[in-house]
Amino acid sequence: MMYIIIFLLCCIIVSLCFYIYKQNKKIISISKQINDILFHHNDFYIQKYKEGNLSILESDICKLVNKIYEQNHLLENEKLILKEYLEDISHQMKTPLTALNLIHERLKKAEGNEKRQLLKEEKKLLDKIEWLVMSLLKMAQLDAQTVTFHQESITQKDFVLQLLNPFEIQIDMKDIQLQINIQESEIFKCDILWTLEAVSNILKNCIEHVEQNGIIHIEMNQNPLYDEIIIQDNGCGIDQEDLIHLFERFYKGKNAKQDSVGIGLALSSMIIEKQNGTIQVENTYPGTKFTIHLYKENV
Template identity: 40%
Template sequence: MFRNREIQLLILAMAGVSTLAVVLAFFLPSAAPAIVLILAVLLITITLLFTSWRYQKIRTLSGYLKRISGGDYTLDVRDNAEGELSILKNDIYKVTAMLSEQSSGLQQEKTMLTEAISDISHQLKTPVTSMVIMADLLSEPELAEDKRKEFTNNISVQLERIEWLVSSLLKLSKIDAGSIQFKQQPVLLKELVHKSLEPLLIPMEIKQQSLTVNGEDDAGYLGDMNWTSEALINMLKNCVEHTPEGGSITINIAENALFSEIIIQDTGRGIPKEDLPYIFQRFYKGKHAGEESVGIGLALAEKIIKSQQGSVDVRSEAGSGTTFHIKFYKQIV
């Protein structure tokens, strides 16, 4: 308490007045009663002034708190002087700064949520509108049988697209919310790669693309086989779709003391330089994206890998192919 500057000033003022009164009473003993009375009045006045000053400071702090509760986070109530009120001011400033950051974060999340809902609505609007039109055409009795089959097939394709979109969004939401517990089990990289390639072998065969997998058989990492396979499928699918007929896809596997890595390289048309910084953003569609692309596969892949202490980088040049470099770190330094 005695380290507070205001308390020190109060004690000095009261001690000075009391000392003066004692000296006067010593030299003027006949006036001692009057001196004591004056001393009492002065001490009471000093105490009242000090108390009033402190109440004024407290009222000011109370006003700050009311403004903060009203959403005004632009206050700067820092005070470098010593004392418990100054300490309280500094604490209020820290809380204000924290609340301001939280408010800004919530506003950004609200904006991102609004944009995400808008993007999702846009992605669903096109296939739903298409299905509504085709459903109306199917209801016509005079519709040719070949057209009926074509429309039915198109509706089936659009439903699969919507199902994939909703499923991917749910997975992303679960990862964002931290509700998914990724397993920490030994995973062999070659086994992971072959598992991820299975659903893409037929499309690769149709396009007559060659596939090469190089690397050590015992290279591995600690992680979740199924989730990581989903991430790899999305990246490999991107390579297959953007590599022309007769092209090649090469996968290199390696492990060292710091990390395990998978390098996927294709001979496709590459990604334009201006698109590279954004390919992992949700709903981003580059210049070379297909009409059926919704721009969510690579975003999901990056989320899954980063959630397992990993990283993914992409290098590409137009006309020279694309390289995905995935690393799973053994520990965070």
């Protein structure tokens, strides 16, 4: 009887040692593969263990590796976007900076009216660079999701007055006829400053593309689903091929002004989308119509 017990104990010990050996061998194999992933960027493969702690370990490691792959993919995309972003910024800054250098050299010798004219051109270029830098910073904030939008209340009348205020001189110089269709006392809810930024870029685009004595129509509507803003002009319109690219950053259409940089409408689109909204554009022959829908939170 004693020999049988000893034999069984020996079998158990041998089986246990063999089991521990196999488990250790599998763990070493997993450890080697993890090291290969971390330091040699090899593909990841772990044998499917059917049960036990190794099965749990395998599942957790697979989740971790998949997460790492996903993060690496996002980082690579971000690096590519940043590279393109910097290239675009460099390209957009190069032209006004070159012009400023030329003006600076001419200012050394200029006098009287010529000097005043050069100073005026210099101020215009500096304003353009400031606007470009500020717009790019705003786009970077939106890309990084560091902007918090706040729902604020403003009457339609006050919103339109604040919208038109910065453009009074341009509107007067081109003798533009404004057609305003709003409910003056109706409350409009949005992040006021950011929404004004978005709609101002659209209005600026319309002002630039209407002829002398042109017409710009501004309309605001509300329903249970969304608040609507419509900006429409009777200008030259947008080439059909450009319509689908109009809100891409740094895109310049065929009818774009020579000094256009192609970020104003892209910024508008980003701001509207971040507020659970949509923006659409269409040709109305003559002119162009921009339609903004800001969907309400409870929908």
